[in-house]
Amino acid sequence: MTIKKIQPDKAKLNQIVADARRNQELREQSYRGQALKLYPWVCGRCTREFDHKNLAELTVHHKNHNHDDNPSDGSNWELLCIYCHDNEHARYEETRFGNQSAGKASSPVATHNPFADLKALMGKK
Secondary structure (H helix, E strand, C coil): CCCCCCCHHHHHHHHHHHHHHHHHHHHHCCCCHHHHHHHHCEECCCEEECCCHHHHHHEECCCCCCCCCCCCCCEEEEEEEHHHHHHHHHHHHHHCCCCCEEEEECCCCCCHHHHHHHCHHHHHH
């Protein structure tokens, strides 16, 4: 029994390559693509370095939090790893909205001390 070799469809392969190149060009035109060309692949906070293998974990952070403000010189961007980026947005939300419990009445303070009589209880042995 012989195994039949299937010849790949060259037109289909050429189309796949053309699509991949077009998509790459579109990505490079995006602000992320521009930022990756402008800046070294290092997180601006924790200084973690990135390469092609883990580049998906490097994000573009808008310094003024306006995602429509994308100057071509990159002055509103900084590269942050996903962890530092999440942390930055959490800090921004805290300063923007403040502590939600600040406007509410404070919860009652605990007055019971479970260890108040511990020494006396230990001495009874």
